[in-house]
Amino acid sequence: MIELINISKTYYTEGKETPVLHNVNLKIEQGEFVAIMAPSGTGKTTLLNIIGTLDKPTSGKYYFKGKDLTTLKDDELSNLRNKSIGFVFQLFNLLNRINVLENVLLPLLYSEPYPKDAKERAIKLLKSVGLDERIYYKPNALSGGQQQRVAIARALINEPDLLLADEPTGNLDSKASQEILEIFKEINKRGKTIIVVTHEKEVAKEASRIVNLKDGTIINQ
Amino acid sequence: MKRLRFFRILLHSIKALINQKVKTILMMLGTAIGIMLLSGVMGLTRGVEMRIEEVMKTFGPRSGVIFSGGGRIQTAGGRASVEVRLKLSDLENLRNKLGEKAIFSGAIRREGVQVKYENQIQETTIFAVDPDFPYCAEWYLKEGEPLNFFDEKIKARTCLLGTTVLKNIFQEENPIGKRIFINKIPFIVKGILQSKGTSPGGWDMDDTIWIPLSTGMKRVFHTDNIRIIRFKVREGFPLKETISEVEETLRILHKVKEGEEDFRIRTPDFIAKRINEMTKTAKIAGFSLAVIALIVGGIVLMNILLLSLSERVPEIGLKRAIGAKEKDIFLEFLLESIVVSILGMFLGLLLGIIPVWLLPKLLPDIPMAFSFKSFTYGFAFAFFVGTIFGVQPARRASMLTPIEALR
Numbered sequence: 001m002i003e004l005i006n007i008s009k010t011y012y013t014e015g016k017e018t019p020v021l022h023n024v025n026l027k028i029e030q031g032e033f034v035a036i037m038a039p040s041g042t043g044k045t046t047l048l049n050i051i052g053t054l055d056k057p058t059s060g061k062y063y064f065k066g067k068d069l070t071t072l073k074d075d076e077l078s079n080l081r082n083k084s085i086g087f088v089f090q091l092f093n094l095l096n097r098i099n100v101l102e103n104v105l106l107p108l109l110y111s112e113p114y115p116k117d118a119k120e121r122a123i124k125l126l127k128s129v130g131l132d133e134r135i136y137y138k139p140n141a142l143s144g145g146q147q148q149r150v151a152i153a154r155a156l157i158n159e160p161d162l163l164l165a166d167e168p169t170g171n172l173d174s175k176a177s178q179e180i181l182e183i184f185k186e187i188n189k190r191g192k193t194i195i196v197v198t199h200e201k202e203v204a205k206e207a208s209r210i211v212n213l214k215d216g217t218i219i220n221q
Numbered sequence: 222m223k224r225l226r227f228f229r230i231l232l233h234s235i236k237a238l239i240n241q242k243v244k245t246i247l248m249m250l251g252t253a254i255g256i257m258l259l260s261g262v263m264g265l266t267r268g269v270e271m272r273i274e275e276v277m278k279t280f281g282p283r284s285g286v287i288f289s290g291g292g293r294i295q296t297a298g299g300r301a302s303v304e305v306r307l308k309l310s311d312l313e314n315l316r317n318k319l320g321e322k323a324i325f326s327g328a329i330r331r332e333g334v335q336v337k338y339e340n341q342i343q344e345t346t347i348f349a350v351d352p353d354f355p356y357c358a359e360w361y362l363k364e365g366e367p368l369n370f371f372d373e374k375i376k377a378r379t380c381l382l383g384t385t386v387l388k389n390i391f392q393e394e395n396p397i398g399k400r401i402f403i404n405k406i407p408f409i410v411k412g413i414l415q416s417k418g419t420s421p422g423g424w425d426m427d428d429t430i431w432i433p434l435s436t437g438m439k440r441v442f443h444t445d446n447i448r449i450i451r452f453k454v455r456e457g458f459p460l461k462e463t464i465s466e467v468e469e470t471l472r473i474l475h476k477v478k479e480g481e482e483d484f485r486i487r488t489p490d491f492i493a494k495r496i497n498e499m500t501k502t503a504k505i506a507g508f509s510l511a512v513i514a515l516i517v518g519g520i521v522l523m524n525i526l527l528l529s530l531s532e533r534v535p536e537i538g539l540k541r542a543i544g545a546k547e548k549d550i551f552l553e554f555l556l557e558s559i560v561v562s563i564l565g566m567f568l569g570l571l572l573g574i575i576p577v578w579l580l581p582k583l584l585p586d587i588p589m590a591f592s593f594k595s596f597t598y599g600f601a602f603a604f605f606v607g608t609i610f611g612v613q614p615a616r617r618a619s620m621l622t623p624i625e626a627l628r
Contacts, residue, residue: 052542054542054623055623082544089539093536109230109549110544
């Protein structure tokens with residue numbers, strides 16, 4: 001489903017080169033639950049951003065479902081993210097001015113066509129993460145674990161093929177972390193591909209495959 | 222509605238504004254003040270238009286008035302002027318020379334004259350007029366008989382009643398053929414005048430009694446002078462040229478040079494021009510202030526949007542991640558700016574009631590009227606301000622790359 005070939009990423013700031021990734025080769029099949037493990041600050045978020053099309057590699061090829069993404073335009077990548085990729089962030093990134101239900105519906109703002117059963121779909125997803133009683137709460141009235149569950153529901157609203165999570169449990173206590181990981185496993189069981197970036201072994205061990213990243217390159221798959 | 226991406230984003234923008242009320246109100250304020258001033262200017266413009274329409278209607282567009290006294294001793298309405306130089310001979314001469322081109326009629330107007338019927342006593346304005354006056358003033362009878370040349374010739378003690386006087390002293394009674402006393406002189410009522418309503422100057426034009434000019438001069442006011450000559454240029458003759466001819470003829474008759482006239486000619490055009498001149502400064506000042514307020518308001522709006530942008534960077538990042546295109550972010554921020562401006566417009570229109578209501582109360586000379594144009598112009602200006610000053614913040618927001626925004 002995903003194939004990265006010789007992906008390199010170098011940042012240029014004020015004439016200074018900062019290589020972050022070099023010659024990353026990675027293949028992930030449909031339905032896998034992969035953990036990318038690396039200490040902080042070793043390019044794992046950059047790798048995830050490239051997989052999520054938020055960032056572009058300096059060189060190399062990226063195939064998503066057989067399609068070369070390096071040739072796509074910005075708007076086409078936006079459409080791809082909207083339809084095929086769900087994001088879960090460490091800091092949840094919920095909008096506190098709108099309620100839980102509206103947060104879950106947010107990606108549909110940019111979806112074409114707008115699904116008729118949007119609200120039912122959102123409520124169903126919130127039910128599946130155990131938050132159907134709190135759909136009219138503002139996110140900041142919820143606990144961290146609950147907020148992350150809202151974010152997962154939001155990531156799934158457009159039924160993406162791929163779910164990307166960047167340190168999803170980084171801001172949660174161990175109990176909430178465990179709940180989130182259970183939800184991920186459940187989603188994975190239903191056939192969705194999941195990639196989690198983490199530096200915690202406890203998180204990585206829940207995945208079906210661990211990829212270790214060191215100094216910007218993959219040391220084992 | 223929700224099926225259209227534009228409306229979904231518009232709705233989302235509106236929700237964002239509702240959720241930050243204080244900021245929204247601050248952003249609205251400049252536009253609101255600008256639109257308030259603008260609707261004040263619009264109200265003034267409409268008021269002036271209406272007053273001019275009124276002048277045209279009460280005078281008739283082809284008619285004019287010659288007042289005695291003029292030039293250096295001009296006073297409002299000519300009432301206080303001491304010089305009285307219009308004579309019956311002037312009227313005769315004008316008729317002889319220009320009678321083909323215009324109808325002329327002499328009149329004396331006097332306010333506060335006592336009128337008595339049985340035990341009812343009232344004060345009213347007496348017009349001593351010759352038989353051509355109704356044609357000049359386009360003011361005719363509602364009932365009864367007009368004052369005719371015979372009345373004029375024999376200095377008849379006959380009169381016509383304006384509707385206000387009629388109501389005040391006769392109530393429901395039929396006045397025709399009844400005897401009333403004007404300055405203790407008995408008069409027989411011949412007819413009732415049409416109602417003319419309120420004059421542009423604000424007095425009740427129907428509070429009047431008409432008597433023959435000769436009767437007025439010889440029996441009531443004891444004067445050889447007339448105070449007013451009204452005239453109406455006949456259809457088919459050019460207005461401006463004929464008025465110039467009237468002026469020239471009078472100058473020759475009075476042996477005065479141009480600029481030293483002892484009479485004044487007032488036409489609806491002239492009055493309209495005067496009203497326009499009087500209000501022009503106010504209009505320009507009001508409009509300039511409105512434009513300045515809108516620009517300042519726009520700059521404030523832009524800066525608040527730019528400031529709030531920095532705290533909304535993560536939000537932009539998230540939206541890019543979940544599928545927003547650059548143009549979606551641009552549209553969202555631009556719509557916020559436009560919506561705020563339009564909300565400001567509504568507040569401004571509401572506040573605009575203040576100048577339109579209050580000013581005429583404080584300064585009754587200022588004509589003010591509500592104008593529907595305030596809405597259309599206000600909308601156009603608000604939309605313009607919202608767009609112009611929203612572009613920069615919207616562009617900045619949309620130019621953020623997803624990773625910059627998520628960092």
